[in-house]
Amino acid sequence: MKQLFTTPLALIALNLAAPAVVAQSISEKNLREHIGYLASDELQGRGTSTDGEKKAADYLAKQFRKYGLKPMGTDGYYYPFTFKTNPNPHDTATANLPLRNGLDVVGFLDNGAENTVIIGAHFDHLGLGKDRNSLQANSEGMIHNGADDNASGTAGMLELARHFSQNKEKEPFNFLFMGFSAEELGLLGSKKWCEAPTYPLEKVNYMLNMDMIGRLNPDSRTLLVYGVGTSPVWVPLLDGLTSSFKVVKDSSGIGPSDQTSFYLKNIPVLHFFTGQHGDYHKPSDDADRINYAGERDVLEYMLAVINQTKDKGKLAFLTTRNTSMTRSAFRITMGVMPDYAFDGTGMRIDGVTNGKPGQIAGLQKGDVLIHMGDDDVKNVEGYMKALAKVKKGDTVKVKVLREGREKEVEVTF
Incomplete structure (x- = not known):
């Protein structure tokens, strides 16, 4: 997740009642396997433009192929792009900086429906800390494995892709599964795709984003949901679900992760997040600290949310009250x-x-x-x-x- 010092949240706890979350269909074993690989030292922290990030992209493409998803990038499953960014957060000048490469991964589940749901997560992280975005002092050269940020969300996206590709009953919408690159450098992968999409944006029903869903506190069981003000459907839908979570909601469509790029294209969004912790943006964010059972429960909750939209057609979009304060401010x-x-x-x-x-x-x-x-x-x-x-x-x-x-x-x- 991009550093959370940019967009304020007006957080309101929800008391949930009525329809229950669906029976378990998410595999904790699969989550362990995905996170175990993506957050391994072999990938060297999945820094944007590194070999480790390319290995992660190849892993996503391999899973999409396994699940029978249709390639929806500009090069098979891959959506390569170039960019310039200044590692000094106080300096926006990029003219003399070298061109860098990013690589989104995009797969399409075609259910023959009129509209499509996007499910996304960024798979890049801080690599060896060379972009100066680590929160641990003197950590350049150390591997930042990013198990929670965001191997957890990427694993969740893959597990939802597996679930829906193997679901015997087709949903009344298609799915576009997306792994984003360069989120840590400014939501660049999602921005680039939204600027030149490989699927018509007017056919997108809504977008669900997962960023840091792997560290659910087992005592408070707090789940944060951003973007509930982006459609009139979201609040009553969430209010109507029964779960063991203390759900905290934020209405804004603009937040510190990739859902923002889609909201800015007038698409309803939700973003799921289990909260901050002391390992955030540090080399200690490792796979052995993930609450796998908690992440499975988050994904089951997301399945229930998706299930409740089946009979609602194309969701109406609402603009939300967003702060003008950005990182550059x-x-x-x-x-x-x-x-x-x-x-x-x-x-x-x-x-x-x-x-x-x-x-x-x-x-x-x-x-x-x-x-x-x-x-x-x-x-x-x-x-x-x-x-x-x-x-x-x-x-x-x-x-x-x-x-x-x-x-x-x-x-x-």
Whole structure:
């Protein structure tokens, strides 16, 4: 997943009731096999434009072929593209940078239907940390296997492809299964495909995206669902499902993963995410830390969502209230990870990066940020708005709740 310091979430917990999630049909064994390979050292972290990413793409193409999917790239299953990107997040200049290669993988399940559902996940990760997007200090050259981010989502996409390709009862829509490249560098793979699609966008019913669905907390069982405001169908549909999850929803169509590219083409989207953790964008995001049973449950829930759209025809699209604050709007960072599943007042810190302003000021994981500069902070969005006012070199007073007690620190950016 692209770093989650760009799009604020207005998170509202849902109480779910009525139709139950379908009986289990997702294979935990298959998930272990897919993630075990994709997050192995052999693939060297699947960095965009590397041999490891190409091996991952070949693996996806092999599975699509096995499931009888029709190639829907520009070169068989492959959708190659080129791009330039600056590894310095504060510098957008690319004119003198070398051209790089990305490679999406696209397979089509033709059910002879009028409309198509897209199911996607990005399969690239940070490789050896050479694009400077690791959150572990001095980690360039270390393998970032990205088991949760996003071997987990890729494995989920593959398992849904297997399920629907082997389903005896055809769905009333076709499926386009997509593995995206260069998501970590700015959602580039999904953007490139949407700019020059190999399937008519007007025939797409909706798009489901999976990014980091492998670390479900077994105690809280919180599942975050983005994009519920992109169609009038989504909220009542989700409200009508019974599950063991604490479902937290966000209405915005714009978020930190590939569903954004499709929303911007006026396509209803949902994005599924099991939450942030301390291994995010670090070499420690390995396969042995995945909650495989939890991921299986997430995929079963997604099957139930898809099943509930069978009789709804082509879904209506809605635009949502989206923030204008993007990655480029922030010239500084505090170096803390918001807990997007936190539904209390304030912005709970889920991780602190060594050497960054927050850590230097003494902020800790578990602190709940309630005031920053002149602003009260009631949620992630409030934190983002306060951060947008800060300039490099500023020293800002920050108040947090730590174990129920208020504490004030000064953060120098």
